[in-house]
Amino acid sequence: MKLKALVVFSLGVLGFSNPLLSKASFEFTTSVPTDKTFHVVFIDDVNNLNGMSHVLDQKSDGQLSKLIQLNKFTPEKGNTLHLQMIGEVESLLLIGSQNKDGLSAPELQDLGGKIASSLSSTKDDLNLAIHVENLKTSEALPSAHIAYGYHLRHYSFDRYKTKKSSGESDVTLVTNNADNATKLYHTDLAYIAQGVHLTRDLATEPGNNMYPQAFVDLVKAKFKGIKNVDIDVLDMRDIKKLKMGALEGVGQGSINDPRLLVINYRGSEKTNAPIALVGKGITFDTGGISLKQNTGMWAMKSDLSGAAAVAGTLYASAQRGENINLIGFMPLAENMPSQDAIRPGDVLETMKGVSIEVISTDAEGRLILADAVYYAQQTYKPKMLLNIATLTGSAGRALSDEYAAVITRDFELSQKMMDVGKRSGENVWPLPLHPNHFKQIESPIADIKNSGAGNPGASIGAAVVATFIDEDLPWIHLDIAGVDWLEADIDVAPKGSQGWGVRFMDQLVRDHSK
Ligand code: BES
Ligand code: MN
């Protein structure tokens, strides 16, 4: 026990409050800076260079056009070409920006991420100017979105490395409307990127240092001083008192007790019912007595991605002072096999009073969500409830990296969520919820059981959670098992945890704030 206290201490002091993460800073100006050695220009037409690229072509006596031809650079969106010594510019990155319909906000963010990733092999500190021109878009402030995308991509989890893996970036965006872009980026978009990075930190941190109370400590440290935020932590005694037998049961095999963390952000009048965001927080999922197989089990350190995304979303909304009431619920537990662990066949009581027969102890996410969503509804009377979880391998197999699964009780709401996804840069695709899925979780000895015969796994998982939610409450179920962990880089995230859900939920929050 003494040892444990020591670990917590070092995490708090050396860890997240003072992370080794490489930094980036962003500035917006209308005039071309003369002190930069590194420049980035967008190109939408190689035969008609405009702005900075035109200036550099003239200064280099047509050298730039010639190199574009020699390298067969074409201006399709996202194409890159890195050149040295053009005019007085030491380093020049060309990025294709050609497009038909005008670049959406997520497409601009992808371009920003593309710039960061093109430079991520450089371990040195970077001092660069991005010339925001030759971009067709209806966004009023494309430069802020490019900075935001760069910021999203500029991430590495370095705290266990003795040497940093990337340098710092000092980025100047050259644009008209610099004042408004400064405002949009620094008082708004930067907080989303910070929320995403917080989520990645939580999901990447190994299980030995990220157990329920460690999650709570880190969130408390991060939210310290943010206005209109109350943090409430239910410990084992509270969980028992409230008869949350499902959350208790999943956590009881571990020496690290479960918690229910509640972040309450009051950004609007009391009379406005809040939106509830509930995230699965399994700090490590061994499967319990229904033990998982060895291969790849390490990745289950990120089985708290849903809870982490809820924390990241609250962080962004509260920091920018969004006009909304928003409450995040994060049931936290470690799913371990031990002589104290629940067994297959055990029956658990829940706060709602619905008993659950545990067919597989590896179907633990729906168990902790059952108590958490019920508690959220009963205690805070939300007008809408969203839950997000790395719930089923089944969702991952169906949709892979491109979409998270969305399940609702009415298809129209799912379609609305597809639209939210499009605008946020994080896409979802609907899976069904059919009366038969509820049939499949009927138990011979309890009210329900926690898994069915198998297919369709994602829908059956959702049916268990749905059992604990009033039918007339607008309810959104997100299964992110396929998207939370990237096997390869994307424009706005290096491989590993991508912090999926913060951008999606942030967009949903905006749509519901006044
Ligand atoms: N955390 C897993 C789901 C998961 C799998 C997330 C792969 C990320 C990648 C979840 O707790 C689980 O084990 N689900 C089981 C449910 C089954 C036992 C009904 C699954 O999907 O196999
Ligand atoms: Mn599991």
Ligand code: ZN
């Ligand atoms: Zn799990």
